Amino acid sequence: MTASPSFSTLLRALILAGLALSLAGQAGAVEAAKPSLPKDGAAWQRAAIQDINAAYRITLDNHPGTHDAANPGFQKNLEQARRQGLALAAKVGNSAGYVAAMQRFNVGIHDGHAGVFTTLDEKSVAPPERWPGFVSVWRGDALYVYAAQPGGPAVGARVLSCDGSAIKDLITRNVFAFSGRIDEAGHWWVRARRVFVDEGNPFIRLPKRCRFDSGPGSKPFARTLVWQAANEQSRQWIKESYNGDALAVGLTQPRPGLFWVAMPSFDPDEAQRAAYLTLNKQVGEQRQGFLDAEAVVIDLRHNQGGSSTWSRDFAGALWGAERVDRRMTAYQGDLAIWWRASKDNTAYLGELAERLSKEGQVETAAWVKTIGTGMQAALARGDKFFIEASESEVASQPASSAASAAQIASDPAADLPSDPPAFTKPVYVIVPGQCASACLDALDVFTRFPNTRLIGAPSSADSTYMEVRTQALASGLATVIIPNKVYVKRPRANGQGYLPAIYLKEPVWSTANFLKAVDADLAAQGR
Structure with missing residues (x-):
């Protein structure tokens, strides 16, 4: 009998498959845009007005926020986005104006997982950057x-x-x-x-x-x-000013006793996926070295999110997988997932299930189909949401017994006899300003442990709306971003981010400058 896949495995597959489908839709939108560029200023203006109205309607009909009792301001923001976008659209006279009107629409929505992005070939229609x-x-x-x-x-x-x-x-x-x-x-x-x-x-x-x-x-x-005119020098400086130097996924030691773990992406390519697997293996093989270390630095510079499984797996290797699971289960508490059962969202889940099935991901496809079927039933009843059945993650852990479950309930931070030796050395997590989505999920996990200190910048914040799909507009000039689900009772609130314990205000965010800041903090602690 085949074992049922774990929730984390299914979630990872859903995220990755959904991302692939979204990217395919984006590519199709770009292709569709090429033959239909407006011919003059009046045509650009009409396109901007039509596309903002279309994006508004699609978002209103499908976004979970429209019916989210915990976010009564969403519809007000959406209407504001439409109003402000149309005010600019009425003045549009070229491609740059069209792009600006779309951007104003996004600002009004105030939701990082919703809005519209243009699919124009900037080299052919946008003015040169200066x-x-x-x-x-x-x-x-x-x-x-x-x-x-x-x-x-x-x-x-x-x-x-x-x-x-x-x-x-x-x-x-x-x-x-x-x-x-x-x-x-x-x-x-x-x-x-x-x-x-x-x-x-x-x-x-x-x-x-x-x-x-x-x-x-x-x-x-x-x-x-x-x-x-912008040149190679300006583009290089702008790139470098963003997050400083970019390190490859993996483990290095700037000096004996200090481990530096680079995680620049949670949407890894094939080589990076292999590097993550190697990294976790190294943590296990060098366990005593980590236990005796002076400190560990987790470097999230350049990270734009992706799948939370990469940070969760690393945390399990460093602190102990069961420790991480117990603390995250307690942290998430009554977290529930509600899927917005609109006609288009429901169709998307059905298409995703078919795609996964054709790719041979039978178990994951079956789970996605279950979600889609639930959404279809909710849609037929006139319900706005399908509420995903929760599962007891504590009970699903192999080492959890009735006795340990009771201990977990009373003190999720308590160690169990089955746990590996506790890792208590300082952990510094470098946080960039764009840290959101799966990058924030990583901070949720890392900060469950009191030996973690954040360094760098304040993070970005997430809405509670996730699992996006994309829908190309009829003009071919832009694509709407629609989240399919909402996290209900998520402990990290809608719009809540993280603040660092140590700000790095040096203009240059180099590895060397972060190392100096870490050394200074270790010295201040007498380590």
Whole structure:
């Protein structure tokens, strides 16, 4: 008899399969866009109006937030998105205006797992990107110069204002009106730096003259900005300013006793998947070395999410799989999964089940079909949601007995005789500002253990809406993002992120600078 797949295995397969289907839909949308580009400004304007209205209707009909009692503001946000998007759409005269109107729609929704993305070939329709000869970065309380051409503002100089407006006000108008969520601290670390990148948005006014401050003992100075075509140097600096240097998935030792674990992606390619398996094997094989270590650094720079299984498996290797399972079960408490049973969402699950079946993933396909069947029944009854049956993860663990289950219920942090030796050495988790989705899931797991300290930037935040699908608009110019399910009673609330214990405000987020910060903290603790 074939054993039933575990929930984590099924969830991973669903995420990966759903992602593959979504990407296929995105690729199809791009192809559809090529032969149908608007011919003039009036046509771009009509397309923007039609696409915003279509995205609004699709989202209203299918997004779980429309009927989420825990988020009564969702429909208000969606209506605001439509209103603000249409206000710009009425002024659109080219492709850049079309893109800006779509971006304003997204800002209004205020949900990182919903909205619309354009599928235009930017090289053929977008104006050339420009920059003023320097690149900036946000470091918690101000914007600083990351790198500059000769004659530009000094590296590390603080940007005070531009054209009489405080730099924070300029960022609000020119960046967050079209991108990101202004109330999330992590988004400032990621997006504020784009204030000195010109993408051709016709609805903003580029700064002309800015004031800078090089620090104590210096006088503020002004520079007239010279906007110029982006080049290889500017693109490289912008890339580097994002998260610093990128390390390959795997384990290194900067010095004896300090383990550095790089996890730049939870959506790994084939080589990275192999590297993750090797990493977990190394943790097991070098167990005593980890127990005797000075510290472990988990580096999430560049991580854009993906599947939570990679961080969960590593945590199990480091702290003990059953320890992780017990603590996460207690942490998640009464978490439930509600699937939005709209006509299109239900059809998507049916298509996904067929796809998995054709690929030979029989057990996973059967589980997905069960969800789809439940959604179909809910749809027939007129119910807005299908509530997925919960399962007792504690009872599913092989080592859990009646006695240990009782102990788990009273103290999930307590060790059991079957546990490996406890890992208690300091763990530093480097958090980038864009950390969301599966990256946040990793923080949920790592922070279940008190020896974990976060370092870097505030994370982004997730909504409680997950498992997205995509739907191409009839114009072929854009695609709508629709989550299919909502987490009910998730302990990390809608819009809640993580704040670091240690902020790294150095303009350059190099591995060397993080190592210095870790060493300083270890020294402060007398280690």
